[in-house]
Amino acid sequence: MEGILAGTSQIVRVPMMASLAVIRSPMLFSSERAPRFPLCGARRLVPVRCSKSDEEAAIAYIRKKLMIDDFVNSIEVMEWESGMSLNDIAAKQGIRIRRSYRTEYPSEGMKNEQDSPRNILEEIIWDKEVEVAQFKRTKPLEMVKKAVESAPPVRDFIGALKESYDRTGFPALIAEVKKASPSRGVLRENFDPVEIAKTYEKHGAACLSILTDRKFFQGGFENLEAVRKAGVECPLLCKEFIIDAWQIYYARSKGADAVLLIAGVLPDLDIKYMTMICRELGMAALVEVHDEREMDRVLRIQGIQLIGINNRNLETFEVDIANTKKLLEGKRGEIVRQKGIIVVGESGLFVPEDISYVQNVGVRAVLVGESLIKQADPGKAISGLFGKDISK
Numbered sequence: 467m468e469g470i471l472a473g474t475s476q477i478v479r480v481p482m483m484a485s486l487a488v489i490r491s492p493m494l495f496s497s498e499r500a501p502r503f504p505l506c507g508a509r510r511l512v513p514v515r516c517s518k519s520d521e522e523a524a525i526a527y528i529r530k531k532l533m534i535d536d537f538v539n540s541i542e543v544m545e546w547e548s549g550m551s552l553n554d555i556a557a558k559q560g561i562r563i564r565r566s567y568r569t570e571y572p573s574e575g576m577k578n579e580q581d582s583p584r585n586i587l588e589e590i591i592w593d594k595e596v597e598v599a600q601f602k603r604t605k606p607l608e609m610v611k612k613a614v615e616s617a618p619p620v621r622d623f624i625g626a627l628k629e630s631y632d633r634t635g636f637p638a639l640i641a642e643v644k645k646a647s648p649s650r651g652v653l654r655e656n657f658d659p660v661e662i663a664k665t666y667e668k669h670g671a672a673c674l675s676i677l678t679d680r681k682f683f684q685g686g687f688e689n690l691e692a693v694r695k696a697g698v699e700c701p702l703l704c705k706e707f708i709i710d711a712w713q714i715y716y717a718r719s720k721g722a723d724a725v726l727l728i729a730g731v732l733p734d735l736d737i738k739y740m741t742m743i744c745r746e747l748g749m750a751a752l753v754e755v756h757d758e759r760e761m762d763r764v765l766r767i768q769g770i771q772l773i774g775i776n777n778r779n780l781e782t783f784e785v786d787i788a789n790t791k792k793l794l795e796g797k798r799g800e801i802v803r804q805k806g807i808i809v810v811g812e813s814g815l816f817v818p819e820d821i822s823y824v825q826n827v828g829v830r831a832v833l834v835g836e837s838l839i840k841q842a843d844p845g846k847a848i849s850g851l852f853g854k855d856i857s858k
């Protein structure tokens with residue numbers, strides 16, 4: 467009988483049954499040289515011969531173990547199987563950020579016009595691909611999964627946001643621990659992540675966002691780990707450019723309770739796959755959108771609980787808080803309310819009027835960095851931002 471395929475920890479399609487799933491252990495096999503689907507790592511299907519009983523065992527395993535309805539007959543996977551490039555599939559969804567699929571930095575002589583990133587976000591992503599490939603070589607997934615077992619217990623990120631909203635009547639604050647950014651340069655010379663985290667917590671932050679990207683934001687996973695180990699109780703968002711499921715496990719192993727998934731970078735199938743992994747790990751996924759098309763894509767995905775509307779365009783750095791209003795108007799706002807999704811207003815919030823502006827259009831949490839981190843005491847700055855002391 468023809469037609470089963472599998473990889474390790476991957477999407478698996480069983481053509482006879484038109485089923486598709488994510489599977490943990492190598493079951494049957496596929497060609498090692500077949501192209502991989504990005505994060506899920508599944509290989510393009512190469513029909514292999516296997517016995518009827520193997521096929522039945524595979525199907526039974528998939529059915530029993532996995533919640534796969536979303537993946538069945540996924541258009542993306544069918545396109546990929548039929549030979550479309552991954553960048554073409556992403557482009558069809560309106561994604562402008564291309565992947566380079568590099569695992570090593572190109573040497574100077576190898577670079578050419580076509581090979582250059584088109585904007586800062588694309589540059590970050592191309593860089594991240596190499597960084598993750600290198601990380602994975604030294605710490606393979608199995609090793610990171612082992613480390614997850616001894617990670618500090620997960621905290622309820624969404625629960626903390628709801629609780630804070632109910633307690634204060636203001637959007638819950640996710641306060642950001644960020645030393646620098648590509649758009650603003652160094653925001654704070656004297657940067658002690660633990661001290662900043664503690665003062666944020668003391669002054670009423672519901673959750674914290676910790677930048678872990680080193681090259682562009684001067685962050686690091688050691689900051690996440692240090693904050694968690696210092697006894698800070700707020701749930702922690704790992705602020706990273708996630709392009710590979712490996713990074714989610716890694717974030718959890720370092721104590722993260724939530725991760726950021728950027729819809730402008732990740733095709734639908736990746737978002738589904740990654741939110742599924744978050745769910746399994748007990749983490750929250752903050753899915754970030756910037757325009758109507760991204761918002762519509764994310765609203766169509768089942769099980770999304772937290773959407774961040776970024777007022778900053780990560781390709782041009784333009785900031786406009788009216789973006790939050792635009793994306794919550796009309797039908798979109800209605801769907802958000804029907805589904806009980808918590809919307810986080812992100813970036814460019816400086817004064818109490820900004821907070822009430824986004825609150826009035828339906829935001830129940832805000833993500834704030836610059837306006838706090840630049841103050842002498844970032845925690846004390848919280849009451850200035852809200853126009854009121856919101857500490858417990």
Ligand SMILES: O=P(O)(O)OC[C@@H](O)[C@@H](O)c1c[nH]c2ccccc12
Nearest residue numbers: 776812813814815833834835836837
């Ligand atoms: O410093 P601001 O303008 O308050 O913004 C915070 C946060 O929204 C911003 O850092 C951010 C939002 N989405 C991102 C994605 C990657 C890096 C950074 C971000």
